[in-house]
Structure formats: C-alpha cells, structure tokens
C-alpha cells in the first residue's frame with residue numbers, strides 16, 4: 001500500500017488519498033491503525049477531506065476498544081455487507097451494518113482475525129458472521145438463517161431479493177468475504193501470501209471466476225414438481241387446492257401457511273434445501 005510506503009520509508013507526516021470508494025476509506029482506517037509511526041491520513045471524497053486519523057481515534061475512544069479492534073471489525077462488517085467484490089444482503093445498507101458494529105465492536109472480533117482458521121470456518125467465525133447477519137434484520141431471537149428466511153418469506157412473498165441466504169449459501173458468502181479480507185489486510189505487502197481463490201466460495205468456469213451460490217439441490221428431493229397452493233380458507237381440503245391436485249405436501253410457500261384457518265395437510269416447517277437460488 002502506497003500510504004504505508006510513504007509513512008515508513010519516506011517518513012511523510014501527512015498523506016492524502018483521493019478516492020470516492022468506501023472500500024478505500026475503510027482500508028485507510030484499517031492500515032492507519034497499524035502504521036508503526038503516526039502520520040495524518042486524509043481521504044478526499046465528495047470534495048471533502050475525511051480526517052482518517054481523527055475518525056479512528058474517536059471511534060476507538062467511543063467504543064472503548066483499541067484502534068486495531070475497531071478498524072478490523074468495521075472492515076470485516078464491510079466485507080460481509082457492502083464491498084464491491086462480494087455479494088451483499090439486499091437493502092440492509094452499509095450504515096446499519098456500521099451501527100451494529102459500533103454498538104458492539106467485539107461482535108466481529110473472531111471474524112476479524114480469521115487467518116488462523118480459514119478456510120475451515122465452522123464454529124466461532126461462522127457463528128459470529130451469522131449473528132451479525134441476523135442482527136441486520138433485527139431478529140436476534142432467531143438463531144438460524146434458514147428459519148429467518150422462512151419467517152421472512154411467510155411475511156412477504158413479493159420481495160424474494162430481501163430474503164437472507166440459506167445457511168449453506170451464507171457459508172459460501174462468508175468464505176468470499178474472508179478471501180477479500182485477506183487481500184485487504186495484506187495490501188501493504190509487495191508479495192502477499194494468498195491462498196487459492198477456489199478454496200473460498202468461487203469456482204473457475206470457462207476461465208472466469210464464478211461464485212458458488214450453494215452446494216445444495218435447488219429443490220428438496222421429496223418435491224418432484226414444485227407446487228404451492230393459494231388456499232386461504234378451505235384448509236386445503238378442497239380438490240381445488242393445487243397441492244392436493246399435484247399430490248405434494250403444503251409448504252411455507254403456500255398461502256395456507258399464513259392463513260388464520262391453517263392447513264389440514266401436513267406442513268414442513270424446516271425447509272433445508274428449497275429456494276437455494278438467491279440474489280445474495
């Protein structure tokens with residue numbers, strides 16, 4: 001990173017970075033907190049100068065954590081929710097993600113220090129990332145993204161892009177976010193050691209890198225023909241019920257799942273494998 005070179009080798013006391021990109025602002029904050037000698041860093045964006053050094057110092061003071069911790073947590077949250085190279089949750093917003101981190105800067109502490117565990121992310125890293133994602137939807141009482149997805153789908157079937165990912169799709173997303181973090185954190189090195197990209201949620205297809213959306217099937221094996229009914233009052237006892245006609249069970253996709261009368265047919269509560277194609 002040029003700023004690191006200017007500070008360490010040229011002993012510059014003041015560095016100005018010109019970029020409109022939020023990635024660059026957060027990267028500047030992250031590396032400022034790790035420079036061996038203090039210098040002032042400004043990022044010029046929108047015709048204004050952001051005093052990176054002041055912002056980092058004040059955030060660390062406000063959250064009562066070190067500058068390294070707060071900047072690593074913010075960068076981790078950004079990789080998960082808003083950077084240019086990784087998928088991100090629809091309409092959650094970068095500001096909301098930042099607010100969650102600032103209200104609990106240690107929430108991503110494990111995540112921000114992932115190098116020791118990637119790409120085996122089961123356990124604390126995945127748990128912290130999942131909790132963070134669930135907090136974006138204000139649904140802390142729910143512990144699984146599959147359940148949250150089902151819950152939100154039942155509330156609003158018209159906006160599929162707003163659904164959180166399945167647990168399986170989320171794991172691939174976390175891997176991609178970790179890979180981006182690896183690059184960012186080693187941006188000041190001339191020859192960073194970066195593991196293979198295909199270990200982190202992407203495949204090579206026709207010489208192009210493509211994200212792995214999920215490793216699961218698109219439909220559960222118990223559904224041969226995708227079908228859902230629109231019954232709101234018949235409890236799915238009528239032959240007009242599409243699920244009765246197709247001889248498949250009712251699921252959360254059916255109108256009966258949220259009707260006051262309920263459904264007389266068996267429902268599947270846990271939908272582990274359905275709706276795997278996702279905007280996320």
Ligand SMILES: [Zn+2]
Nearest residue numbers: 229231236241
């Ligand atoms: Zn029905």
Ligand SMILES: [Zn+2]
Nearest residue numbers: 236250256263
């Ligand atoms: Zn039904």
